[in-house]
Amino acid sequence: MATAHWQLQDNEQRYGSVSRMLHWGMAVILLWQFASALAHWLLEDTAIEQFLWGTHKTVGLLLIVLVIIRGLWSLHNRGHRPPPLNVMAQLGHLVLYGLMVVIPLIGLLRQYGSGREFSPLGLSLMPGFEGEIDWMTAPGVLHSWLGWALLAMIVGHVVMVFVHRRRSADEDVLARMLGERQRE
Known part of the structure; x- marks a missing residue:
């Protein structure tokens, strides 16, 4: 069994510690x-729903x-990261x-357009106001639909990781994200 290797930066064999922690x-x-x-x-209307849903906007x-930090970190490591397996990947x-960028942006747009205050962790990011801005709240349904599409994409991502891990001819992409050395 390989052990995780501590390295700050990415390289062509594996992702660095920062990339792995962000991932x-x-x-x-x-x-x-x-x-x-x-x-x-x-x-709906249970203590579990109230607790979890109460954290949804802040989280x-x-x-x-x-996502922004990870994108900037990826740009910083550009040219030093493991190469993609193929165009589809x-x-x-x-x-x-x-x-991961569009879904929360739609949520923020809808939140502002609703006129309700948004104060995550007590920090007032969007003050409330009277009324509603219809064009900002209209695409709100996309937030849910795209969220479920993201879940489907994530499931596909995980499935493909294990497909590549199982095929001896393929690169073990999970090892790259765990910081392990590649199999010989």
Whole structure:
């Protein structure tokens, strides 16, 4: 069994510690977001739904901040990262990143347009106002639909990781994100 290797920067064989922490941290946050959405949908008016749904907007804001940090970190490591396996993998990652940016932006747009205050962790980011801005709240339904599309993409991402891990001719892409040395 290989052990995780500590390195700050990415290289052509594996992702560095910062990339790995951002990846797995975002994975946990996304799981939380989907758990809160499922609780809101399936467990309406329960203590579980109130707790999880009560964190959805704040955790979503944290997620978009991490997406931006991860994108900047990726640009910093450009040319030093493990290469994509193929064009489909590259396109899949672009769609994942795109959805992780667009979904919270739609949520923020809808929040502002609703006229309700947005004060995550007690910080007033959007003051409330009287009324509603219809064109800002109209695309709000896309927030949900694209969220479920993101979940489907994530499931596909995980499935393909294990497909590549199982095929002896393929590169073990999970090892790259765990910091392990590649199999010989």
